[in-house]
Amino acid sequence: MSQIWIAVIGASFTAFLNKYFGHSVPEKWLDRPRFKRINTLVPIVLLSALVGVQTFADKKDLVIDQRLAGVGVALVALKFKAPFPVVVISAAITSAAIYNWF
Amino acid sequence: MGLYGAAFGAAGVTAGFSIIQTCLLSLLLFSGASQFAVVGIMGAGGSAVSAIATATLLGFRNALYGLQMAPILKVKGIKRILAAQITIDESTAVATLQENDTDRKRGFYATGIGVYVFWNMFTFLGALGASAIGNPSVWGLDAAVPAAFCGLVWPRLKNKTHFIVSAASISLALILTPLTPAGIPIITTVLLAVIFGWKK
DSSP states (O other): OOHHHHHHHHHHHHHHHHHHHHHHSOGGGTOOHHHHHHHHHHHHHHHHHHHHHHHHEETTEEOOOHHHHHHHHHHHHHHTTOOHHHHHHHHHHHHHHHHHHO | OHHHHHHHHHHHHHTTOOHHHHHHIIIIIOOHHHHHHHHHHHHTTOOHHHHHHHHHHHTHHHHHHHHHHHHHHOOOHHHHHHHHHTOSHHHHHHHHTSSSHHHHHHHHHHHHHHHHHHHHHHHHHHHHHHHTOSOGGGGTHHHHHHHHHHHHHGGGOOSHHHHHHHHHHHHHHHHHTTTSOTTHHHHHTHHHHHHHHHOO
16 A cells, blocks of 8 residues: 555544544543643644745755745735635745746 | 635645545545645655654644534434534634524534535545646646645734744754655654643
């Protein structure tokens, strides 16, 4: 089985376990302030790291290319409270324009 | 929701997933941030283990949503399995906004099922569209994925500490990128969440 299939099936399985677990355990199990603080930060660190890597990494090298311009435009769009599709599409258009014209 | 799903479908195919694999993630995993993480990490050459670990940690908030929804929904057996599957950001958020338990229930199911249907439909369309495209850079898809992650993290940055943690995480991931296999720079940043979250 390929790595991608393992990732698809494995991540789907643990995602369901997460959801089902929440519906099934007594509330006090997860109701701890420290745990909740860490859990608020987990999506922030993982998604931020993904922003960084997806913007600058080319395999194991760090590069500055058209993606950075796209992400910059996305951040401006977010600053102006643009909806998600506008953020993604404006980034794609910017990046494509630079890639195709330079 | 539609275009968000289409963006995921396109991201999946761009990352080297087949249309079926991309659609299965939406059908089975069904949690946007985790799905984007799986295709992002695999697309960058990461291992299945680091993709699964990252997606699982991202999905843990759904466990907390389940905890919140369980006393309102009061479901068992197959119904609990179905309710669990649609326990995501959107369904829980809509339920939380309602005044009483009857409306919370209705809001949860209506949103969860609605999002499920549209998310899957548009994942397929996005995947189909992207598979017709040769080089993803020509269409700017290479920037669409990090932009999607920006859109996912932005609403979570609610105070100065969150911005500092975010910047620290980007720095750590970039420092580790040349040194470790793909995927590891991402999952390692969980240490920052533990360090910053440990004390008040």
